Amino acid sequence: MSNAHLIAQLDFLLELDKLKAILRRTRPAGMQRLENSAEHSWHVALMALLLAEHAEPAVDAERVMKILLLHDIVEIDADDTFLYDETGTLEKVAKEEAAAERIFGLLPAAQREAFTALWREYEDRVTPEGKFAYACDRLLPMLQNLANQGQSWLENGVRFEQVIRKNLPIKDAAPGLWDYVLPRLEAARAAGWLA
């Protein structure tokens, strides 16, 4: 294998450090600071392995993990967009496409294609793996909020109806997980943990 091939891989690897500076709206349990997208990507990839048995139809858990390890990398250039931010969606898509082209473009050709395809599988939400990856990415911050007395919902003025609408794709990919979380969301509303 040529040195140029390896050097391209290592350029990509070191570029990834930058995802550790991209902040989300959630605060990890017991911490004051905001969560970053790199530690979130670890958490949600492991979540997919943990909960894959709840996917309907069944999924290739390893592919879901790969999708989730890669799914937020475009935020290095495009930054994190809050789920409940309804503005600028078209602009977001264009920024993330450009980011994918630049960042995955650091890689040797075969890996550039493979990694871009995995990222697109998350964005497209057509395959069972893409849908389940998206469902995990929706469910995790809800569970964090339920454990956290609604921290990011309250800090950002998020209403119950928004949560239901935005997170309904969970029901499609893992109905058992939706059945579990729905009554807990209703209890959170009753407890005043939503705006």
Added chain:
Amino acid sequence: MSNAHLIAQLDFLLELDKLKAILRRTRPAGMQRLENSAEHSWHVALMALLLAEHAEPAVDAERVMKILLLHDIVEIDADDTFLYDETGTLEKVAKEEAAAERIFGLLPAAQREAFTALWREYEDRVTPEGKFAYACDRLLPMLQNLANQGQSWLENGVRFEQVIRKNLPIKDAAPGLWDYVLPRLEAARAAGWLA
């Protein structure tokens, strides 16, 4: 599937948040703060996928990823031990065993056994996957230091000979990666990036 089964899985999932508070000695590129073990676990799991083709013998890249997603979870109870800290190794092993028992013990039985086995595969470094996972975990902070003018080496008084001795397992699992990094370590010594 019973609700108790899912609740056990979610208890484990939320426990993982605590790994985001465990600090290492490395600072992510361009940042003043120390890296935490959750974001590191993401980085090194993705590294394994990226560089698996350099493993000799060949490895199951997906299993290496799973090993690396899990390998640092015991630090939630046992904290991070700096690689070059030569004291307290026996105590470290005992603390990590107890941590594995408690944390993986949150899971339903089948997953407890599967996750514990993956963690032990990292610790034992006997299988090609365990060895390559360990090699990635050694190589990543070296690459970060080489990109960072020796930041964690200099901050912690680490000498060239220590780096060579501690990181030699890379040569066994991925000789091409060792051949790449060795002359760069020698250049780092010449540049004064090691103590």
